[in-house]
Amino acid sequence: MIELLQIxxxxxxxxxxxxxTPALAAAVSNAGGLGSLGxxxxxxxxxxxxxxxTRSLTDKPFNVNVFCHRPPExxxxxxxxxxxxxxxxxxxxxxxAPRALNEIYxxxxxxxxxxxxxxxxxxxxxSFHFGIPSFDRIAALKRAGITTLASVTSREEATKVEAAxxxxxxxxxxEAGGHRGVFDPQGEDDQLSTIxxxxxxxxxxxxxxxxxxxxxxxxxxxxxxxxGAVAAQLGTAFILCPQSSADLAYKEKLRASxxxxxxxxxxxxxxxxxxxxxxxxxxGEGPNSPFPASYPLAYDLAKQLHSAAAKRGNHEFxxxxxxxxxxxxxxxxxxxxxxxxxxxxxxALI
Numbered sequence: 001m002i003e004l005l006q007i008x009x010x011x012x013x014x015x016x017x018x019x020x021t022p023a024l025a026a027a028v029s030n031a032g033g034l035g036s037l038g039x040x041x042x043x044x045x046x047x048x049x050x051x052x053x054t055r056s057l058t059d060k061p062f063n064v065n066v067f068c069h070r071p072p073e074x075x076x077x078x079x080x081x082x083x084x085x086x087x088x089x090x091x092x093x094x095x096x097a098p099r100a101l102n103e104i105y106x107x108x109x110x111x112x113x114x115x116x117x118x119x120x121x122x123x124x125x126x127s128f129h130f131g132i133p134s135f136d137r138i139a140a141l142k143r144a145g146i147t148t149l150a151s152v153t154s155r156e157e158a159t160k161v162e163a164a165x166x167x168x169x170x171x172x173x174x175e176a177g178g179h180r181g182v183f184d185p186q187g188e189d190d191q192l193s194t195i196x197x198x199x200x201x202x203x204x205x206x207x208x209x210x211x212x213x214x215x216x217x218x219x220x221x222x223x224x225x226x227x228g229a230v231a232a233q234l235g236t237a238f239i240l241c242p243q244s245s246a247d248l249a250y251k252e253k254l255r256a257s258x259x260x261x262x263x264x265x266x267x268x269x270x271x272x273x274x275x276x277x278x279x280x281x282x283x284g285e286g287p288n289s290p291f292p293a294s295y296p297l298a299y300d301l302a303k304q305l306h307s308a309a310a311k312r313g314n315h316e317f318x319x320x321x322x323x324x325x326x327x328x329x330x331x332x333x334x335x336x337x338x339x340x341x342x343x344x345x346x347x348a349l350i
Contacts (some may be wrong), residue, residue: 004147004167004208005231006061009342010221012170012210013334014235015065015127016178016244017041018323022050024243024334026057031338034231035060040067040107040129041131041296044113061124065147066108068131069271072294073211079297082291086305089283090316093308101297109133119144127151130271131183132164139165139252149210149342151181153197154190158205168208170233171197175214177236177262177323179273185295189272195227202228216325218344225349236323240331249315257326268319270298279316281306 005012009032013025017038025035037054039047047064047201054062079101087097108114108128115137118126126141127149141148142165150161151170160170160183172181182189193198194213201209210234211224221232239246240254253260253276264274267284270292275281280302284292292298303324309317330337 007034010231012233013084014233016235019244021245022053025054025062027334029058029060029062036063038065063125064123065127068128069107079293083292095308101311103301104300129181153182158201170210170212173213175324177274179319185271198227198229214325218341219348221345222348236326240329241334243334250320253320254329264331266292268302270295275321
């Protein structure tokens, strides 16, 4: 996998849409790991600019991540009920609840312009979350010289990735922060831990496996490697880096993480995701709560509610994603954090 990803050290910085930046990705890549850009929620123009800027900051490989979720199934009754459930909170913050919910970004499955942009710019690595694109798109990316990766949460998803000709697997355990990469959010979820999932995939699938979820230090990376992973992906560990775009309220949550538990919830975006428990989640999961609108329609409402609340100084309605290892987050520049992780890993492998 070191040869496949062209990296010196076995550390992948998770994409983290909305948090990762060209500066963060470049710093990790320049330190010998694999930096990543989370572009699933970005426009084509924004994505192009981020890739170009990252290239200006590093001559090392980096990863570009896109979302491959099924486009939302519109259900007017469900969406109206979801808006109505939060209408009182909008009124509390002095704004009207939205009349309708919007698909705030397209899936890569149907976004032709995003696909053409990647073929034009040819980032070294492209990874997929929530599913995988068509065989034709995967083949075209590979013909362009792009290495491909895909997140999975089960053996069944991994076999689909292998059959599609993708180069490597990111095994996302249940401990991971942010959106769970399940292909079908309405289906059964085995909720396997990172190590249990890695062991199963190493045994049953013929692709290299990158471990992701709850890994915060070199000792954690070494455990994943000892169970057959070829590298480890860390996300929450990088949020406190000054190069991330996490805002002050988000970073304060991380600093106080020992008293701020995380949970897996669907109420923020319409898909399962792990983050800090807050008032939005408590209200959305309260008694007699309706079923959330589809992803990313529910996310549209959450973002509007957060914006209204934040203007009043209330940050309890944001999507502060974090994994179960969050109490061990360290506030270091990305290059220094990479040096620390590498030193810890070497010590752990002695």
